[in-house]
Amino acid sequence: MSILKEKTVAASKTEVSHLLCNKDMNGAGRLFGGQLLMWIDEVAGIVAKRHCECNVTTASIDNLQFKEACYLNDVIVLIGYITHVGHSSMEIRIDTYVEKSNGQRFPVNRAFFVMVALDENDRPTEVPRLIISSIEEQAKWDAAEKRIELRKTRREEGF
Numbered sequence: 184m185s186i187l188k189e190k191t192v193a194a195s196k197t198e199v200s201h202l203l204c205n206k207d208m209n210g211a212g213r214l215f216g217g218q219l220l221m222w223i224d225e226v227a228g229i230v231a232k233r234h235c236e237c238n239v240t241t242a243s244i245d246n247l248q249f250k251e252a253c254y255l256n257d258v259i260v261l262i263g264y265i266t267h268v269g270h271s272s273m274e275i276r277i278d279t280y281v282e283k284s285n286g287q288r289f290p291v292n293r294a295f296f297v298m299v300a301l302d303e304n305d306r307p308t309e310v311p312r313l314i315i316s317s318i319e320e321q322a323k324w325d326a327a328e329k330r331i332e333l334r335k336t337r338r339e340e341g342f
């Protein structure tokens with residue numbers, strides 16, 4: 184009988200910062216959206232791998248918005264953490280901020296990724312249970328359950 188591990192949200196929480204350089208900008212002198220997506224995907228992958236301790240793949244991405252323009256020499260901060268686990272899937276939330284020279288942070292984007300844990304045959308495999316340690320984490324779990332239902336409906340409707 185296999186005993187499935189349990190892990191906290193804090194155990195896989197990840198924060199990454201990037202200093203915006205010329206190679207990160209688009210022709211209009213702002214952060215290139217594709218670069219941000221790559222960084223967000225990377226953080227989601229790190230959080231998921233830290234939780235399940237195996238290979239993962241991205242099944243879906245929800246919500247990319249660009250609420251604040253980001254310019255050369257700004258610092259971009261990405262904070263990712265797990266909100267929900269299913270059988271083989273994990274929902275990861277990634278908040279992105281732009282940090283100005285005075286240290287003030289402004290929200291740029293909030294994304295929800297569904298990452299799936301893969302076994303040695305590249306097939307979905309069961310992930311550790313998530314220990315919910317606070318009312319806030321419970322609220323995030325409950326909100327994730329609603330999004331999971333929405334995603335199922337959208338898939339059924341070919342969205």
Ligand SMILES: CC(C)(COP(=O)(O)OP(=O)(O)OC[C@H]1O[C@@H](n2cnc3c(N)ncnc32)[C@H](O)[C@@H]1OP(=O)(O)O)[C@@H](O)C(=O)NCCC(=O)NCCS
Pocket residue numbers: 240241242243268269270271272273297299307334338
């Ligand atoms: C994601 C993938 C592994 C799912 O494989 P599958 O054969 O459909 O497996 P399942 O039906 O058992 O789904 C596995 C889990 O993923 C979830 N899932 C599958 N497709 C999903 C989607 N489009 N959106 C959200 N969740 C999804 C299922 O709900 C299930 O969750 P659960 O185990 O927690 O209940 C498979 O579709 C795949 O490999 N896709 C390509 C992913 C990829 O290459 N990403 C890199 C970016 S290009």
